[in-house]
Each structure stands twice: as C-alpha cells, then as structure tokens.
Amino acid sequence: MRPSWSGEGATLRTQRLLRQLQRIFSLESRALALFRVLVGLFVCYDVYYRSSDSFYWYTSIGPHLIPADDTPHGSTFHHVIFYRGSYAWQVFLMLLQLLVAVCLTLGVYARPASVALWVLLTMEHGRMEYVLDGSDKFLRHMMFWLMFTPCDLHYTYNPFRPRKAQVPPAEHVLCFGTAGFSIQHAIVYFELVGRRCCAWL
Secondary structure (H helix, E strand, O other), rough: OOHHHHHHHHHHHHHHHHHHHHHHOEEEHHHHHHHHHHHHHEEEEEEEHHHHHHHHHHOOOOOOOOOOOOOOOHHHHHHHHOOOHHHHHHHHHHHHHHHHHEEEEEHHHHHHHHHHHHHHHHHHHHHOHHHHHHHHHHHHHHHHHHHHOOOOOOOOOOOOOOOOOOOOOOOOOOOOOHHHHHHHHHHHHHHHHHHHHHHHO
C-alpha cells in the first residue's frame, strides 16, 4: 500500500499548480477597466480617422476596390453582415459604432457594449479588408476576449442602473477572457520571435 502522505502530497502539488496558473492568467481588475476605456477611446479615434478619408470605400457605389457582391467567404450570411449599401448606410453604421464606443468608454452598460462593439468592428473590417493591417486584426482579437471579462468593475458611469449596496470589487479577476488575453499576447510575441529567427537563419 502507498503511504498515506502520497495523496496529500499530490493534493498539495495540484493546489500549488492551480495557484500558479491563477497568477499567470488572472488580471488586475483596475487594469482591465483601464484597458476597456482605452479601447473605447481608440475606436472613437478610428471612426474619426476613417471618416476623414471617405466612406465611399465601404459602399457598393462610387470608387471601390472590390466588387459590390464580394465578401470574405462568399456565403449568404456574410452578404448580410458585410453588406455595403449606400453612403448614408455607412454613415449610420459609423455613428452607431461611435455611440457604442462612447458607452464602452464611460462604462454605460459596458459588457453589452463590448459585445455590440466587437460585432460592429467585425462588420466594418469585413466590408473593406484591403485597408486593414495587423493592428486592426489585433484590436478585433482583443475586443473578442474583452467580451468575456467583467470589464465594468471600475471607472463606470451608468445613470440607468439602480443603486445597490456598494460591494468592493475583486482586486484580481480570473475567467475565460483573462486567460484569452494572456494567451493571445503570448502568441503574438512567440510569432514575432519565430519570424525574426527564421529571417536570421
């Protein structure tokens, strides 16, 4: 028979491993809220920057780089969500995206706003992929993980939410979204190192 302490030792090693994984994949709640604010401000600037050029690149009329019926994969679903349409339709979508970005920045229904903004951002990128770069794709990935995090624990202003007893938010957050944040950043740096090493070889 095995010694009675072997089971206890395995339990201790498991607990130690879980604590280590928690330290790796958890994020400070204030940093997560600050990231939400910065993402919202960046999307506001992105809408302003794209509007300073021309929305015609996103429409089915005027000077466009790709055919009006072209979508990333050509499916019926993509024809719907990546529909280009008129100039007025593009202005409406950009204004809606700006409004949602402001809500995300201020923390007004921050979690639903993070989902809506990711959808709008994905639709925008799919309407004109030729003007995108790696930073746009990285922003879209970060927005995806933000949807699964409690990003509204700090720096929020929501006058429509009924007041409740103030409960101090957790200092650190561990969830599916925070793990995705950490893994996504690791993939970026590993890919960068891999490309540099291949270039040097």
